[in-house]
Amino acid sequence: MDKEIIIVLDFGGQYNQLIARRVRECNVYCEVHPYSLSPDKIKAMNPKGIIFTGGPNSVYGEDSPLCDKAVFELGVPVLGICYGSQLMAHVFGGRVATAPVSEYGKTEVEVDTAKAIFKGVSSKTVCWMSHTDYIESVPEGFVVTAHTPVCPVAGMENAEKGLYAVQFHPEVMHTQEGITMLRNFVMNICECRGDWKMDSFVESAIRDLRERIGGGKVLCALSGGVDSSVAAVLLSKAVGKQLTCVFVDHGLLRKNEGDEVEAVFGPEGPYDLNFVRVNAQERFYGKLAGVTEPEAKRKIIGEEFIRVFEEESKKIGAVDFLVQGTIYPDVIESGLGKSAVIKSHHNVGGLPDYVDFKEIVEPLRLLFKDEVRKAGLELGIPDYLVFRQPFPGPGLGIRIIGEVTPDKVRIVQEADYIYREEIAKAGIDKELGQYFAAITNMRSVGCMGDERTYDYAVALRAVTTSDFMTAEAAQLPWDVLGKVTNRIVNEVKGVNRVLYDCTSKPPGTIEFE
Numbered sequence: 001m002d003k004e005i006i007i008v009l010d011f012g013g014q015y016n017q018l019i020a021r022r023v024r025e026c027n028v029y030c031e032v033h034p035y036s037l038s039p040d041k042i043k044a045m046n047p048k049g050i051i052f053t054g055g056p057n058s059v060y061g062e063d064s065p066l067c068d069k070a071v072f073e074l075g076v077p078v079l080g081i082c083y084g085s086q087l088m089a090h091v092f093g094g095r096v097a098t099a100p101v102s103e104y105g106k107t108e109v110e111v112d113t114a115k116a117i118f119k120g121v122s123s124k125t126v127c128w129m130s131h132t133d134y135i136e137s138v139p140e141g142f143v144v145t146a147h148t149p150v151c152p153v154a155g156m157e158n159a160e161k162g163l164y165a166v167q168f169h170p171e172v173m174h175t176q177e178g179i180t181m182l183r184n185f186v187m188n189i190c191e192c193r194g195d196w197k198m199d200s201f202v203e204s205a206i207r208d209l210r211e212r213i214g215g216g217k218v219l220c221a222l223s224g225g226v227d228s229s230v231a232a233v234l235l236s237k238a239v240g241k242q243l244t245c246v247f248v249d250h251g252l253l254r255k256n257e258g259d260e261v262e263a264v265f266g267p268e269g270p271y272d273l274n275f276v277r278v279n280a281q282e283r284f285y286g287k288l289a290g291v292t293e294p295e296a297k298r299k300i301i302g303e304e305f306i307r308v309f310e311e312e313s314k315k316i317g318a319v320d321f322l323v324q325g326t327i328y329p330d331v332i333e334s335g336l337g338k339s340a341v342i343k344s345h346h347n348v349g350g351l352p353d354y355v356d357f358k359e360i361v362e363p364l365r366l367l368f369k370d371e372v373r374k375a376g377l378e379l380g381i382p383d384y385l386v387f388r389q390p391f392p393g394p395g396l397g398i399r400i401i402g403e404v405t406p407d408k409v410r411i412v413q414e415a416d417y418i419y420r421e422e423i424a425k426a427g428i429d430k431e432l433g434q435y436f437a438a439i440t441n442m443r444s445v446g447c448m449g450d451e452r453t454y455d456y457a458v459a460l461r462a463v464t465t466s467d468f469m470t471a472e473a474a475q476l477p478w479d480v481l482g483k484v485t486n487r488i489v490n491e492v493k494g495v496n497r498v499l500y501d502c503t504s505k506p507p508g509t510i511e512f513e
């Protein structure tokens with residue numbers, strides 16, 4: 001049976017991976033490719049459907065990404081989203097112009113529920129808009145399928161040619177019935193069967209890894225995070241002691257984390273692998289001294305990590321394979337490079353230059369995070385590791401605003417530990433996507449036991465999110481916040497104030513730097 005595939009063509013928007021994720025939620029395999037992928041190559045992949053993403057450009061811009069009209073003539077349904085919808089209109093001779101009123105945020109859209117794409121959707125539905133241009137008039141052969149008071153063409157289609165377009169973003173959660181719309185496109189319009197499942201992934205991955213690695217020596221950088229842990233266990237199941245895992249403790253981990261990682265993957269743990277822990281705290285603090293700019297901090301941590309890893313691997317000697325816990329979002333972000341860079345993620349493209357290895361193994365490179373978690377469960381990795389909160393590669397370095405010092409690391413570790421402890425006690429940890437403490441660069445005056453204090457403010461962050469691309473600030477119970485605040489100011493030396501971050505993403509990000 002042929003594997004069904006939907007192709008997403010990336011025009012540089014921020015939510016492009018989300019589109020692929022939503023398609024995979026329909027159990028249909030989906031890949032993201034650059035917008036410039038030729039119609040011939042697309043045809044060779046035999047897709048069931050094509051989705052054009054949004055993007056920051058205007059179709060009239062000098063360097064704007066355009067598309068070959070032949071893509072629309074492959075006999076495959078196409079859905080254009082935001083910029084993708086404007087491009088479709090432009091290519092077919094419709095009129096795209098700067099909207100007199102730009103729409104940004106949740107917007108009520110009136111849709112024609114008789115159309116296949118809006119089947120089962122309410123006639124007035126809240127959608128996420130983010131555009132300055134709009135389609136002023138549709139091309140010949142197209143009809144308007146959705147509108148708002150200020151956007152005459154929030155949706156259009158030429159059903160005969162299999163062409164559909166929406167101005168808003170059905171892939172983000174803020175579009176309340178967006179998943180229904182995407183499902184309509186994938187299952188009804190593209191007529192996919194939806195038989196792509198994760199069950200057999202682990203089995204076939206282990207088989208493929210054994211075949212590829214044979215008797216070779218394998219090296220893995222283990223962070224203790226979900227991705228590298230799943231990759232390591234997969235490799236250890238496939239090739240056992242041929243694998244060595246190197247765990248670099250950069251001194252920017254959460255309280256006790258280094259020991260926890262060692263307890264699972266070290267000699268006392270359940271896995272049959274070689275484990276090396278490098279305590280490189282002082283080295284990282286030295287390099288970070290005096291550095292305040294967020295991107296500079298990220299780069300230093302990323303580079304230093306690689307240097308330490310290289311030094312350790314030289315001690316191990318020549319290896320045949322280097323394992324990377326790369327997952328699909330990393331592949332998309334580093335490979336296509338069209339989206340505006342908001343933050344550089346140091347685990348992306350950060351390959352050591354001098355490690356003596358022959359090949360890279362990336363067993364998770366086609367999986368999204370939730371799929372990696374499913375694989376982890378299948379491998380028997382304990383729940384508490386599989387459902388760990390995401391923790392950024394640069395660690396507490398980007399939760400310490402301004403210069404990183406050992407004392408600020410201590411403060412943020414202690415405060416974060418208390419926060420996590422109280423959240424767990426209150427039994428609300430499962431409801432939150434991510435929560436942590438950060439230390440602001442602000443010191444303010446307080447008074448403790450009749451003494452004046454001039455100490456740091458700690459910021460607490462908690463978000464609900466399903467995809468980490470968008471997030472809402474969580475409405476934590478006031479008594480929990482009060483308890484955490486009391487404990488932090490009483491128990492953590494150097495803190496006299498606790499603030500709660502109410503910002504959603506966008507416009508904020510989840511981490512502070």
Ligand code: XMP
Nearest residue numbers: 345346347390391392393394468509510511
């Ligand atoms: P932002 O702050 O961009 O974070 O809203 C989105 C998610 O990504 C995590 N994050 C990182 N993960 N390396 C990582 O592996 C990084 O450099 C990095 N920076 C942010 C963040 O914790 C959140 O889950």
